[in-house]
Amino acid sequence: MTPPAKPAESDTAMIVVMKGTATARETGAVLQSIEGLGFRPHISSGEERTVIGIIGSERKVDPSAFEGLAGVERVIPILKPYKLASREFKQEDTVVEVRGRRIGGRSIVVMAGPCAVESREQVQETAKRVRAAGATVLRGGAYKPRTSPYAFQGMGRPGLEILREAADANDLAVVTEIISVQDIPAMVEFADILQIGARNMQNFNLLEEVGRAGKPVLLKRGMMSTLEELLLSAEYILSTGNYNVILCERGIRTFEKFTRNTYDVSAVPVLKKLSHLPVICDPSHAAGDRDLVPALARAGVAAGADGLIIEVHPNPAVAKCDGAQSLTPDQFDALMKEVGAIARCIGRSV
Ligand code: PEP
Ligand code: MN
Secondary structure, eight states: OOOOOOOOTTOEEEEEEEOTTOOHHHHHHHHHHHHHTTOOEEEEEOSSOEEEEEEESSOOOOTHHHHTSTTEEEEEEOOSSSOTTBTTTOOSOOOEEETTEEETSSBOEEEEEOSBOOOHHHHHHHHHHHHHHTOOEEEOBSSOOOSSTTSOOOOOHHHHHHHHHHHHHTTOEEEEEOOOGGGHHHHHHHOSEEEEOGGGTTOHHHHHHHHHHOSOEEEEOOTTOOHHHHHHHHHHHHTTTOOOEEEEEOOBOOSOOSSSSBOOTTHHHHHHHHBSSOEEEOHHHHHSSTTTHHHHHHHHHHTTOSEEEEEBOSSGGGOSSOGGGOBOHHHHHHHHHHHHHHHHHTTOBO
């Protein structure tokens, strides 16, 4: 794996903090001077003030170029290797809005559904049940990244149509995995959140193209990735100007064999400390076993996750993918009640 990234000597990474009293004209002049130097400004408008990120690897720019401009309070370098993802760039939590749902706010967002879309009936039934239990986003893979080339690879575009139809009928948003840039047009047409799976976390070209597609992105942690690598992958998306990124802890590979992956619950407070981006947990892919999913889901929420993504199948015994870790709708129902109770304990809701 790549060693922790150090910013190159020639990197420029700083934020221009505008005064609370800065006028739109003054901010406009700062943006113009940044663009004049060949940089793309990244704007974050907080409640009190606007900050503008200047990030590039081509050449170094002297902060004094901006310090003297009207309306500028100060210029601060961003020292972390991930820039736009860092709390240095943006102090307040990012809230990703998807069809009226707010991911990263006080309320915990639950995404649920089958690992893979298998049939219209399967998805309709699941959507109805998870909605009734309190989920607000429907998950399901139409394109599956499978370890074996002989395993079920997903239904493709018809799977996306099935997801959209079931989501619309039940007032749900759709999150689904994208594995290839060639599927972007279909994804943009049918999905609300594009999921980048663990296996593609460092597929940098896919990250950039998905970033440019402009839809919110759910970025899963690679199974052998550090949190810094996860944040640098998020940076690829953010640097395209797409700021709607949700991070997801889904377990990492260790020597332990009783679980499919080792759930790194500490990833949640660490990511929340380092970054302003929302963080959700996937207890299903961490556990690999439905009996363990409720405990891991509760732990994630208790640790401060902004949401959960959970596999649910109407009949896990016949699932084409990940049946062993899929909850039945009744089990999901029970879990949602527990998650609601934990959320209330920490001043949140579901
Ligand atoms: C999935 O969500 O079904 C999936 C393949 O997850 P991951 O990328 O975390 O393995
Ligand atoms: Mn799965």
